[in-house]
Amino acid sequence: xxxxxxxxxxxxxxxxxxxxxxxxxxxxxxxxxxxxxxxxxxxxxxxxxxxxxxxxxxxxxxxxxxxxxxxxxxxxxxxxxxxxxxxxxxxxxxxxxxxxxxxxxxxxxxxxxxxxxxxxxxxxxxxxxxxxxxxxxxxxxxxxxxxxxxxxxxxxxxxxxxxxxxxxxxxxxxxxxxxxxxxxxxxxxxxxxxxxxxxxxxxxxxxxxxxxxxxxxxxxxxxxxxxxxxxxxxxxxxxxxxxxxxxxxxxxxxxxxxxxxxxxxxxxxxxxxxxxxxxxxxxxxxxxxxxxxxxxxxxxxxxxxxxxxxxxxxxxxxxxxxxxxxxxxxxxxxxxxxxxxxxxxxxxxxxxxxxxxxxxxxxxxxxxxxxxxxxxxxxxxxxxxxxxxxxxxxxxxxxxxxxxxxxxxxxxxxxxxxxxxxxxxxxxxxxxxxxxxxxxxxxxxxxxxxxxxxxxxxxxxxxxxxxxxxxxxxxxxxxxxxxxxxxxxxxxxxxxxxxxxxxxxxxxxxxx
Amino acid sequence: xxxxxxxxxxxxxxxxxxxxxxxxxxxxxxxxxxxxxxxxxxxxxxxxxxxxxxxxxxxxxxxxxxxxxxxxxxxxxxxxxxxxxxxxxxxxxxxxxxxxxxxxxxxxxxxxxxxxxxxxxxxxxxxxxxxxxxxxxxxxxxxxxxxxxxxxxxxxxxxxxxxxxxxxxxxxxxxxxxxxxxxxxxxxxxxxxxxxxxxxxxxxxxxxxxxxxxxxxxxxxxxxxxxxxxxxxxxxxxxxxxxxxxxxxxxxxxxxxxxxxxxxxxxxxxxxxxxxxxxxxxxxxxxxxxxxxxxxxxxxxxxxxxxxxxxxxxxxxxxxxxxxxxxxxxxxxxxxxxxxxxxxxxxxxxxxxxxxxxxxxxxxxxxxxxxxxxxxxxxxxxxxxxxxxxxxxxxxxxxxxxxxxxxxxxxxxxxxxxxxxxxxxxx
Ligand SMILES: Nc1ncnc2c1ncn2[C@@H]1O[C@H](COP(=O)(O)OP(=O)(O)OP(=O)(O)O)[C@@H](O)[C@H]1O
Ligand SMILES: [Mg+2]
Numbered sequence: 001x002x003x004x005x006x007x008x009x010x011x012x013x014x015x016x017x018x019x020x021x022x023x024x025x026x027x028x029x030x031x032x033x034x035x036x037x038x039x040x041x042x043x044x045x046x047x048x049x050x051x052x053x054x055x056x057x058x059x060x061x062x063x064x065x066x067x068x069x070x071x072x073x074x075x076x077x078x079x080x081x082x083x084x085x086x087x088x089x090x091x092x093x094x095x096x097x098x099x100x101x102x103x104x105x106x107x108x109x110x111x112x113x114x115x116x117x118x119x120x121x122x123x124x125x126x127x128x129x130x131x132x133x134x135x136x137x138x139x140x141x142x143x144x145x146x147x148x149x150x151x152x153x154x155x156x157x158x159x160x161x162x163x164x165x166x167x168x169x170x171x172x173x174x175x176x177x178x179x180x181x182x183x184x185x186x187x188x189x190x191x192x193x194x195x196x197x198x199x200x201x202x203x204x205x206x207x208x209x210x211x212x213x214x215x216x217x218x219x220x221x222x223x224x225x226x227x228x229x230x231x232x233x234x235x236x237x238x239x240x241x242x243x244x245x246x247x248x249x250x251x252x253x254x255x256x257x258x259x260x261x262x263x264x265x266x267x268x269x270x271x272x273x274x275x276x277x278x279x280x281x282x283x284x285x286x287x288x289x290x291x292x293x294x295x296x297x298x299x300x301x302x303x304x305x306x307x308x309x310x311x312x313x314x315x316x317x318x319x320x321x322x323x324x325x326x327x328x329x330x331x332x333x334x335x336x337x338x339x340x341x342x343x344x345x346x347x348x349x350x351x352x353x354x355x356x357x358x359x360x361x362x363x364x365x366x367x368x369x370x371x372x373x374x375x376x377x378x379x380x381x382x383x384x385x386x387x388x389x390x391x392x393x394x395x396x397x398x399x400x401x402x403x404x405x406x407x408x409x410x411x412x413x414x415x416x417x418x419x420x421x422x423x424x425x426x427x428x429x430x431x432x433x434x435x436x437x438x439x440x441x442x443x444x445x446x447x448x449x450x451x452x453x454x455x456x457x458x459x460x461x462x463x464x465x466x467x468x469x470x471x472x473x474x475x476x477x478x479x480x481x482x483x484x485x486x487x488x489x490x491x492x493x494x495x496x497x498x499x500x501x502x503x504x505x506x507x508x509x510x511x512x
Numbered sequence: 513x514x515x516x517x518x519x520x521x522x523x524x525x526x527x528x529x530x531x532x533x534x535x536x537x538x539x540x541x542x543x544x545x546x547x548x549x550x551x552x553x554x555x556x557x558x559x560x561x562x563x564x565x566x567x568x569x570x571x572x573x574x575x576x577x578x579x580x581x582x583x584x585x586x587x588x589x590x591x592x593x594x595x596x597x598x599x600x601x602x603x604x605x606x607x608x609x610x611x612x613x614x615x616x617x618x619x620x621x622x623x624x625x626x627x628x629x630x631x632x633x634x635x636x637x638x639x640x641x642x643x644x645x646x647x648x649x650x651x652x653x654x655x656x657x658x659x660x661x662x663x664x665x666x667x668x669x670x671x672x673x674x675x676x677x678x679x680x681x682x683x684x685x686x687x688x689x690x691x692x693x694x695x696x697x698x699x700x701x702x703x704x705x706x707x708x709x710x711x712x713x714x715x716x717x718x719x720x721x722x723x724x725x726x727x728x729x730x731x732x733x734x735x736x737x738x739x740x741x742x743x744x745x746x747x748x749x750x751x752x753x754x755x756x757x758x759x760x761x762x763x764x765x766x767x768x769x770x771x772x773x774x775x776x777x778x779x780x781x782x783x784x785x786x787x788x789x790x791x792x793x794x795x796x797x798x799x800x801x802x803x804x805x806x807x808x809x810x811x812x813x814x815x816x817x818x819x820x821x822x823x824x825x826x827x828x829x830x831x832x833x834x835x836x837x838x839x840x841x842x843x844x845x846x847x848x849x850x851x852x853x854x855x856x857x858x859x860x861x862x863x864x865x866x867x868x869x870x871x872x873x874x875x876x877x878x879x880x881x882x883x884x885x886x887x888x889x890x891x892x893x894x895x896x897x898x899x900x901x902x903x904x905x906x907x908x909x910x911x912x913x914x915x916x917x918x919x920x921x922x923x924x925x926x927x928x929x930x931x932x933x934x935x936x937x938x939x
Contacts, residue, residue: 309770330772339770347770352763357756361771370753 003065004029004192005050005081005161010059012045014405016396019045020056021216027161032183032193034203034224036236037213038437039409040394043196044086046213047163050194051083052076063161082154083163086196086408086435087345088146090138096145097121097134100153117156124155128182142296144175151182162186163194166408168202169435172295172463180206198409198437200229212236237439245445248453250473252284255321256336256426256457257306262315264301264481275301277481279315285425288448288458290472290489292465294501298481299461300342303430306459307339308332309347320425333362336425340415340432342461348415349403356384356399359418391417392443408435413444420447427451430461445471465494479503548825548832548871552839555867562859570853577853578860581846589845591726594735597841598800599624601738602793603819604837605745606657608828610675610786612749614762617783619664619679620790621816622686623657627791628798628813629690630656632806635711635799637699645714650737650795657791658784660686665783669776675783683812691808707805717799730803734796739834741792746830758782790816821868840864 005027012020019042027033037043048054050061052070060067063079070076076083090099097114100121106113118134125132130148138146147167154162164183168176183193183206195207203210203224210227212219212235219235233241264276276298283289293299305312308329317325324332333339341347349358360369360380369376369383384399393413395401403411412435419427429448433441448471452458462468468475468489475487477500485500499505559578563571577584582593603620610617617623634641634649641648660682667673694700694708702709720733749755761768761778768775793815798804822840826832847860 307770328772328774329769330774333772341770346764346766348767350760350764350767353760361760361767364756365753373752373754375751375753375756 006062008060010049010056012049012054012056014396018216023218025211027192029192030187030190031208032187032195032206034207034210035196036210038237039440040407041213042216044165047165077157080160082157082159084150084167086165088150090146092139095135095137096132096149099149100156124152128185143170161192165196168197200232233438241438241442245470247449250287252287254285255282256285257283258318260316263313264305265313275481279483281476283457283459285455285457286452287473288452288460288471289474290460290468291476291478292468293478295463297478299478303428338419338422338424338427340419340429342430344411344415351404353403355401355403356380358403358414359384359387387417387421412436416444424456426457428459477501551867551870554870555863558866559863574850574853574855577850578843578846581849582842584849587726588728591729591731593841593845595731596844597837598735598738599793599797599815600818600822601742601834601837603790603815604822604833606786606790607819608823608833609745611828613758613782615675615783617786618676619682620819621812622683623660623787623790624794624816625686625690625813626660627653627657627794628806631795631798632708635715636709639712643714646717646799649715649799653791653795654788658788661783661787665780669779687812694806695808707807715799730801732800734800742830742834824868825871
């Protein structure tokens with residue numbers, strides 16, 4: 001059998017953990033090969049080894065049958081290997097074009113030539129329907145477009161072997177469909193793709209074969225056609241996973257969040273567009289309310305206004321019947337609000353702090369963790385150890401692991417642990433299960449329901465329709481900054497929900 | 513099969529042992545400390561080469577002078593080392609403390625000058641304060657330095673004006689303001705020397721017995737104050753909730769805001785504290801002895817820039833800074849005696865410059881050490897493999913770290929300039 005990539009007996013260690021333990025991975029030319037594994041199983045590490053970012057302690061890599069040494073991304077590039085990282089690596093104050101050509105730019109008399117590059121980029125983007133604006137700054141474009149820039153970067157370098165590390169975690173369902181079409185086109189051209197994802201549906205939809213890792217070890221490879229979701233997830237976590245959440249009907253109690261006529265105006269100069277337009281709703285203790293909608297319809301702005309991360313232009317917010325519109329973030333955080341933010345690296349974590357310091361990020365000032373302004377290290381460590389145990393946060397060195405070195409999913413688990421363990425009255429969770437494996441998602445969903453049953457009100461913002469339908473007791477649909485419908489997940493069909501989200505239907509289901 | 517397993521567990525145990533040592537060894541070698549040490553050694557070697565070129569006959573004795581000259585007059589020269597170290601401990605802390613909280617305080621010079629100025633004003637014109645005069649003088653220095661940093665701090669926090677720009681401006685404003693005022697206010701001015709007037713006796717920082725121990729040197733209680741302040745800064749940064757907040761803001765302004773930390777206040781405070789530290793340095797130097805005067809020349813005070821070097825060499829940690837300042841003062845003291853061998857004492861400045869240059873490359877040096885270690889490790893393993901000891905699960909933390917550490921380099925090498933969002937945002 002002709003393999004384009006063979007990684008044989010790869011072992012890679014980090015302080016306190018064997019991230020890859022004698023792993024073998026063989027990829028055929030022209031296939032989409034999925035890599036599946038729990039959070040921290042070692043997927044990103046294995047791909048970083050292939051891309052030359054890490055040197056394995058043991059094992060060999062063969063490309064097209066020849067053993068190669070990949071000492072860095074430059075070597076990888078020369079072998080036709082390109083990678084889109086789990087957390088993008090783009091220069092934010094550069095334009096799309098500059099990012100794409102960075103490192104392979106054509107220079108004449110010390111001046112960068114861009115005409116040829118621009119032409120090639122435009123051609124590529126038309127050919128693969130990867131729409132980008134070459135002159136837009138990275139900081140101004142959506143995550144979906146950043147994703148396309150990363151892919152164009154690989155295509156621009158004529159890479160044949162494409163590594164996509166959780167490319168769909170940050171995309172909306174529509175964008176995911178587009179991406180999967182692009183992937184199909186690419187393999188038709190003879191390129192080979194290594195595709196990491198936690199979503200079994202996606203593997204079923206595009207992948208040819210799937211290799212499974214568990215806790216740094218290689219479990220096996222299956223043909224996707226012959227394996228159903230249950231088999232794959234059992235291979236991955238070592239037990240059966242429930243995809244639907246078992247829960248009783250909600251018993252809503254008193255109002256915990258009340259939003260009245262909330263308005264957020266665009267802060268960009270010259271814009272007066274209302275990103276959140278006169279939104280009113282409430283959340284009660286003991287219920288989970290979802291905000292469904294396509295990304296970019298004002299959900300982020302709504303949440304940032306509620307939590308205080310950005311200011312609002314009008315309206316009122318009440319938490320536990322107390323007006324908190326003008327209160328600062330610390331006040332809200334200590335008066336019942338917990339928040340799982342959308343962007344874990346930007347808001348959720350201080351990556352250069354240890355895990356234990358991140359776990360007290362919202363509480364370090366409480367008497368429990370400090371005395372006369374002196375941090376109580378022992379208690380902080382103990383607190384961390386408890387949460388690590390309870391939420392199964394995996395890392396190399398336990399509580400003193402630098403957050404930066406943790407796997408993406410485990411970083412997310414740390415945030416969730418921190419926010420849920422504060423026993424909030426109101427939890428605002430944005431994409432809480434982004435980047436989590438199916439086992440962890442099941443666990444988090446259970447925790448959300450448990451929190452609800454113990455009297456917490458949950459406001460869940462999610463782009464995952466499955467999650468919205470599964471977990472919530474009530475669905476609010478947001479479209480162009482407005483709430484266009486209130487639906488009951490037990491009654492509404494996914495299709496109908498889609499119509500609301502696309503803006504082609506309005507009005508409350510319950511009013512019918 | 514069974515014996516196989518046994519041998520394996522034996523080698524495993526051995527591995528465990530070597531692993532502990534190699535881990536410890538690698539940790540030391542790959543820490544920033546070694547990088548600084550390497551920078552120092554390289555700097556000194558460069559110095560030796562310069563000496564050899566300048567005057568081969570005297571080079572070796574000259575080099576010995578640099579290395580051990582600070583002992584040449586026994587406790588007196590050690591005392592002088594402490595004396596010289598005092599102000600640069602403070603300015604080093606001013607730069608390092610700010611840096612730990614995400615700010616680049618290039619304005620230490622101006623803050624130092626303002627501190628000196630305030631101290632001299634109190635020292636020359638407030639003799640009615642009696643024995644409290646030096647204390648009030650130092651407090652004035654602290655306040656003046658703090659105020660001088662407050663403005664760049666506010667600009668950074670509220671208008672996102674980069675602190676480097678605004679504090680450079682403050683450096684010049686401070687220097688000209690001080691020169692102008694000193695030369696135009698009679699009570700502050702000594703026309704003969706074109707410098708500030710003599711401070712009163714009661715304004716001089718007491719010796720606290722330092723003059724007994726280090727007889728003949730200028731060292732005074734100021735050194736003790738500087739050391740205590742360094743320890744205090746260490747505690748504040750690493751042990752208190754306040755330091756937790758300041759560092760969090762330095763690392764990630766957005767996450768700090770999310771955690772309810774008032775990041776604007778943190779930035780302002782941190783800059784102000786940095787300024788207070790530099791100001792204290794000015795006070796400690798200019799109230800340290802009767803002989804020190806502010807000279808009316810249009811030159812920025814070098815102590816501020818020495819602070820940047822010291823902070824760099826000391827890896828911005830308060831205790832590191834303490835030792836870096838002592839080291840720099842130590843070889844400066846040696847350089848002073850270098851003149852005995854007909855070398856110019858500026859050679860020391862070159863050596864210091866080289867050391868700083870290399871410690872600025874500390875990351876690079878660190879990466880190189882790690883690569884070397886992992887290379888050796890690989891070779892050793894290959895050798896071991898061919899000898900048939902194959903059961904060993906490679907416990908090479910060193911190699912692991914090597915790959916890890918070189919990540920940044922290699923990414924940059926491929927021109928993909930991985931940019932750190934959180935930091936990019938806050939700069
Ligand atoms: N640079 C590093 N330094 C130290 N430990 C690391 C480093 N990178 C990864 N690890 C550790 O190695 C293990 C595997 O991490 P990896 O990122 O490969 O997981 P993953 O399978 O990609 O998980 P996820 O699905 O959460 O992204 C984790 O326990 C992580 O803590
Ligand atoms: Mg990963």
